[in-house]
Amino acid sequence: MNRPAITGARRIVMLLAGFLAVALASACSLNGPVTDATDGPATATPAGAEQTPYLQGPLTVGIAAREIVNDYNRDIVAGAEEAFRAAGATVTTTNGGGDATRHINNIQTLVNSGVNVLLIELGDPAQLGPVVAQARSKGVVVVTAGVGSTVPGAVTDVGGDESLMAEMMSRSLLDAMNYRGDLYAFWVPGAPLLETRLRVLQAMVEDYPDVTLHLQPSDFSPARVQSQMQAILTSNPDQGSIAGVWGAFDQMTSGAVQAIQQANRPEIAVASIDGDRATFPMLYAPNSPFVATVVQNAQLIGQLAAQAALDARDGKEVAPNIFTTAWVATRHNGIAAAERRYGPGIWEQTKLDKAEIIGQWPQTQDVVVMQPVSPRG
Numbered sequence: 001m002n003r004p005a006i007t008g009a010r011r012i013v014m015l016l017a018g019f020l021a022v023a024l025a026s027a028c029s030l031n032g033p034v035t036d037a038t039d040g041p042a043t044a045t046p047a048g049a050e051q052t053p054y055l056q057g058p059l060t061v062g063i064a065a066r067e068i069v070n071d072y073n074r075d076i077v078a079g080a081e082e083a084f085r086a087a088g089a090t091v092t093t094t095n096g097g098g099d100a101t102r103h104i105n106n107i108q109t110l111v112n113s114g115v116n117v118l119l120i121e122l123g124d125p126a127q128l129g130p131v132v133a134q135a136r137s138k139g140v141v142v143v144t145a146g147v148g149s150t151v152p153g154a155v156t157d158v159g160g161d162e163s164l165m166a167e168m169m170s171r172s173l174l175d176a177m178n179y180r181g182d183l184y185a186f187w188v189p190g191a192p193l194l195e196t197r198l199r200v201l202q203a204m205v206e207d208y209p210d211v212t213l214h215l216q217p218s219d220f221s222p223a224r225v226q227s228q229m230q231a232i233l234t235s236n237p238d239q240g241s242i243a244g245v246w247g248a249f250d251q252m253t254s255g256a257v258q259a260i261q262q263a264n265r266p267e268i269a270v271a272s273i274d275g276d277r278a279t280f281p282m283l284y285a286p287n288s289p290f291v292a293t294v295v296q297n298a299q300l301i302g303q304l305a306a307q308a309a310l311d312a313r314d315g316k317e318v319a320p321n322i323f324t325t326a327w328v329a330t331r332h333n334g335i336a337a338a339e340r341r342y343g344p345g346i347w348e349q350t351k352l353d354k355a356e357i358i359g360q361w362p363q364t365q366d367v368v369v370m371q372p373v374s375p376r377g
Helices: 071-086 100-110 125-137 160-178 192-205 220-235 251-262 279-284 298-313 334-342 347-348 353-362
Strands: 019-024 036-037 061-066 089-095 117-121 139-147 158-159 181-187 209-215 246-249 267-273 290-296 323-325 326-329 369-373
Touching: 061 071, 061 100, 071 089, 071 117, 071 298, 089 100, 089 246, 100 117, 100 125, 117 125, 117 298, 125 139, 139 298, 139 369, 158 160, 158 298, 158 353, 160 192, 160 246, 160 267, 160 290, 160 326, 160 369, 181 192, 181 220, 181 251, 220 251, 246 251, 251 267, 251 290, 279 326, 279 334, 279 347, 290 334, 298 323, 323 369, 326 334, 334 347, 334 353, 334 369
Parallel strands: 061 089, 061 117, 117 139, 139 158, 158 323, 181 209, 181 246, 246 267, 267 290
Antiparallel strands: 019 369, 036 323, 290 326, 326 369
């Protein structure tokens, strides 16, 4: 169901963290430069939590994932597990299956099981607050990954800069639309990261009165998004009646892409965020409307989250937010963009012909790596 269209020429000044841009013409190593930043909101720590000493003894780690359904989730967990086990830890991982209540219950179970380090992947900061406080009161080191803001009692949150990535993706999509036409945006209401991404899009659209934004609340299911997109296409059958589709993350956006392909409407531009392995076949599929994604190094998010927990346990200072790098992948830099994230084996994994892609889509664009820069030095 469409909500009222959002238009207007009022200028919204977006306050984004400063960023570092490094142009890369070919594939590079997995680990780009990583700088921590502290532009997240200041939060208070529960009384007594900071005074509770961290538990020592053999390293016992609990990793609580809200869900493990795509490369973003899987790679964060895998990166963290690898780093913790390299440090000699015993690791237990739980999967909330996308259910917030089950996720909280899993966290409580891990805390009660006697872990001395807890890594929480995804979740609502307000819902996580009480269980993080409970963990800290028992001396557990708590780190979050992909939450998007600081949680009182947690050492840090590690992830991509959501505002920056949303600007990168939305800029690519608006440019593909020539900054005019009807734009449909799919997101999941109440999902903190996705709400942040949507807010950035809304602010940007305010600068372009020829763009009409239609909000499409959905859920995490690509099938649901596909059904919604089919209805939108049926209501807008004429070429040019839809200029663009914005999806909050790649997996859900794949449903819209499939609907557009089935309707033979390749003039519609689609973009999203994550850069999953499955995204590159979608980018290079014949007549695909998908024009850009923002690639995150999810494996590195997990590795840095684990290292932050280990550092905190050893008494080292850790920044309250740690941001990883991100870069835009298009058809004209997708080879280097994919290989920077996944290595040269990505083409065998995805059954794509690298030479054929280069022949059809000359790789004329650089990969530009972005991240916030902290004055901490």
